[in-house]
Amino acid sequence: MSSSSTLINALFIFVLAGFIGFEVIRRVSPLLHTPLMSLTNALDAIAVVGAIVLVGEHKSQLAEILGFIAVVAATSNIVGGFLITDRMLRMFKSSRPAPKP
Amino acid sequence: MTAELAGNQIIVEILYLVASVLFILSLKWMSSPTTARHGIWAGEAGMVLAICGTLLHHGMRYQWIATALVLGTIIGVPLGRVAMTAVPQRTALSHAFGALCVTLVGSAEFYLRTPDISRFMMSVLSIEVVLGGLTFTGSLMAAGKLQEILPQRPLTYRGQNFVNFLVLAAALALAVYLVLHPEARNLFPLMILLALIFGVSLIIPIGGADMPTVISLLNAYAGLSAAAMGFVLDSKLLIIAGALDGSSGLILSIIMSKAMNRSFTNVLFGAFGQVQASAAAGQEERTVRSATPEEAAAILSAAGKVIVVPGYGMAVAQAQHKVRELYDGLTKRGVDVRFAIHPVAGRMPGHMNVLLAEADIPYDRLVEMDEINGDFPATDVALVIGANDVTNPAARTDTTSPIYGMPILDVDKAHTVMVIKRSMNPGFAGIDNPLYYLDNTLMLFGDAKAFVGSIVRELGGGHG
Numbered sequence: 001m002s003s004s005s006t007l008i009n010a011l012f013i014f015v016l017a018g019f020i021g022f023e024v025i026r027r028v029s030p031l032l033h034t035p036l037m038s039l040t041n042a043l044d045a046i047a048v049v050g051a052i053v054l055v056g057e058h059k060s061q062l063a064e065i066l067g068f069i070a071v072v073a074a075t076s077n078i079v080g081g082f083l084i085t086d087r088m089l090r091m092f093k094s095s096r097p098a099p100k101p
Numbered sequence: 102m103t104a105e106l107a108g109n110q111i112i113v114e115i116l117y118l119v120a121s122v123l124f125i126l127s128l129k130w131m132s133s134p135t136t137a138r139h140g141i142w143a144g145e146a147g148m149v150l151a152i153c154g155t156l157l158h159h160g161m162r163y164q165w166i167a168t169a170l171v172l173g174t175i176i177g178v179p180l181g182r183v184a185m186t187a188v189p190q191r192t193a194l195s196h197a198f199g200a201l202c203v204t205l206v207g208s209a210e211f212y213l214r215t216p217d218i219s220r221f222m223m224s225v226l227s228i229e230v231v232l233g234g235l236t237f238t239g240s241l242m243a244a245g246k247l248q249e250i251l252p253q254r255p256l257t258y259r260g261q262n263f264v265n266f267l268v269l270a271a272a273l274a275l276a277v278y279l280v281l282h283p284e285a286r287n288l289f290p291l292m293i294l295l296a297l298i299f300g301v302s303l304i305i306p307i308g309g310a311d312m313p314t315v316i317s318l319l320n321a322y323a324g325l326s327a328a329a330m331g332f333v334l335d336s337k338l339l340i341i342a343g344a345l346d347g348s349s350g351l352i353l354s355i356i357m358s359k360a361m362n363r364s365f366t367n368v369l370f371g372a373f374g375q376v377q378a379s380a381a382a383g384q385e386e387r388t389v390r391s392a393t394p395e396e397a398a399a400i401l402s403a404a405g406k407v408i409v410v411p412g413y414g415m416a417v418a419q420a421q422h423k424v425r426e427l428y429d430g431l432t433k434r435g436v437d438v439r440f441a442i443h444p445v446a447g448r449m450p451g452h453m454n455v456l457l458a459e460a461d462i463p464y465d466r467l468v469e470m471d472e473i474n475g476d477f478p479a480t481d482v483a484l485v486i487g488a489n490d491v492t493n494p495a496a497r498t499d500t501t502s503p504i505y506g507m508p509i510l511d512v513d514k515a516h517t518v519m520v521i522k523r524s525m526n527p528g529f530a531g532i533d534n535p536l537y538y539l540d541n542t543l544m545l546f547g548d549a550k551a552f553v554g555s556i557v558r559e560l561g562g563g564h565g
Contacts, residue, residue: 007221010332010340017341020125021348027132030444030469033353033451034188036131037320041195043124043144044346047327049155050206050334055166056156063209068169070202070209075173076180077195077202078148083181084191086141088455091185092134095463 035088042081048074109157116154117338123147124342128349134464151338185459186416189448190247193316196323197240203326204233208293210333216284222333223283227276227292229329234296235303236322242304243315247448253309261306268299309448310490314357316449321350353450360444360470362496362507389525392543394552397519398559400543401427404481404517406437408473410510411457413447414487418549421460424486427553428462430560439466441473441483441510443491474511483515485536487549492520493534503532518542521549 028036051074054067123143130140156166183191207230214222245251272295275288307315328343330336358364392400401407409428415421431438440462446453454467477483485492488510495502496509512518513536520537522544536542545552 004221006335007332010335010337013337013340014328014332014344017344018348021128021345022352024125024128024132025345025349025352028128029131029133030356030442030451031134031454031464031467032131032137033356034192034449034455035137035451036128036349037192037316037353037450038188038195039127039131039140039144040320040324040346040349041192041199042148043127043342044199044324044327045202046120046124046148046151046339046342047199047202047206047330049151050330050336050339051169051202052152052155052166053334054206054209055169056162058162059213060209063213064165066205066209068165070205071166071169072173072176073198073205074202075170076177077198079174079177080180080191081177081195082141082145082148083178084183084188086138087181088185088188088458089134089137089141091455091458091461092137092464093458093461094134094465 031092032089035085038081038085038088042078042085045074045077045081048078113154113157116150116157117336120147120151120154121338121341123150124345128345185455187248188455189312189316189452190244192449193240193244193247193319196316196319197237197244199323200233200236200240200326203323203330204230204237204293206330207233207333208289211289212286215286218283220280223280224276225329225332227279229326229333230293231272231276231296232322232326232329234293235300236319236326238297238300239304240300240319240323242301243307243312243319246304246307246309247312255306255308257306261302265299265302268295268302272296272299311361313445313447313449313452314354314361314363317350317353317357319350321347321354324348324350356444357450360508362504387538389537389544390542391546392519394545394555395559397543397545397552398556400517400519401431401482401484401556402434402436402560404431404436406439406476406480407431407482407484408439408441408477408480408512408515410441410443410483410485410488410492410512411446411453412443412486412488412491413453414489415549416447416453416456416487418487420486420550420553421456421462423550423553423557424457425460425462426557427560428466430557434560439468439473441470441512442467443470443488443510446488446491470508470510477511477514480515481517483512483518485512485518485520486553487521489522489534490532492536493532495532495535499535512536513539513541516541519545521545521547521552523548 048071051067051070054063055071058064124147127140127144130136180191207226211226246253272292275292279288324343324346328340328347331339331343428438442453457467458464490504492510492512493504494513496504496507499505518541537544
């Protein structure tokens, strides 16, 4: 089971990821704060992997049922989140001609 | 976990690593509208990799997993197709779904692992389900208020903070007890129930005007609960995603609380429900000047620089497409038109930008408060449409005003201010706006959509 070293590893990852998050998100244009929120929401739904394991491993009836509902909830966030973020971002147009990539 | 990973597991872990990198890139590309859509592709790719990796890892019982994925997609697609005005309640609802997932997985893990669970693991698990539970009901309440199923005004009663505190304290006391005695499994549902109740009672005293802050805060909570779930499952990917989401919510909460002039601790503890005292007293008769659409059109077309200040009232009146026509008409006449966006314009962070972008107004014409405030003195006309408190000069000067200290758009410094408003009734917060009585202010009384439409017609007819 989890020893204290995996805990320390996890804490390292959490703190460093938090820093990266802060630095990256500070630079997000306020113009895009609404799509940012729907995008992070979709990314957060990566929790679906934990739920998938619960359903797949079938360790108990209860775990399977709870896991099933959790997969449904998270999947709807992934699908809905990416869809609406994409719809919003497609609406943002510049008055200048788009720069050639 | 054992030190040696099987070959299959190494592949899975590498897939998770790639997904983590893609998630971070995804947010990085959101820094500018020109690269933002790459961000979605990166996010989607990361998501697909992670899910495939998970399926690879646990080669069993695909049937129910597939059913759940399909069901989730069926629910998710309509949630991705809501109107842009409904995005705030959709976002709140998705916070609720995310928190629901976290809480359910945490509960399942509790029953699978207890009583043989380390104290650390039980502590993190408690954080996961308590945070998840309160975010679930809190977000549902927020969505209900935004959708106007629930009353928008704050519901307060005496001793409310004390009751809320008691509920939370009881939930935390149960959590501590469970950490020490994980075999007391029948106390677990009670802890979750208390967290659910706390989520409801947290949002009850909060009014509609505070929703941008509340949504951001719930976003942070949802992220943190997901990170806690990552600790429980020892999933680095989930810890990273949760930390990214949590810091995003935190940053937006800070921005929103600054824009509303609330202290950050005030926001953290959810005490943003203070009822704003209506400063309606001492209303002597003051005169306002009003103008017709013809006069407004004449002033606008003679102007060199115009700044439009949109508020949520514009979206309520569905006036944004007429505003776009006005923008087109004036731009064609060589008038420089820009839009000043207050951070809390709209009902969630950045909402006004989305509403205007939907009406095909180019995003480089949308300027944030801090950037545009210095330009008002050199502006011929500031046109305020459906915004009120964010233009109230009393926030700068009147220490007795309930909104004193709130950063505002300095529209009163423009040569001419025009305010489209239905009547002289004070706005949502019940605060009188001295802007309307200034010598350089013209009131344009009427429905925003109809009035802007009339101005557009005047502009079109009066060529030459």
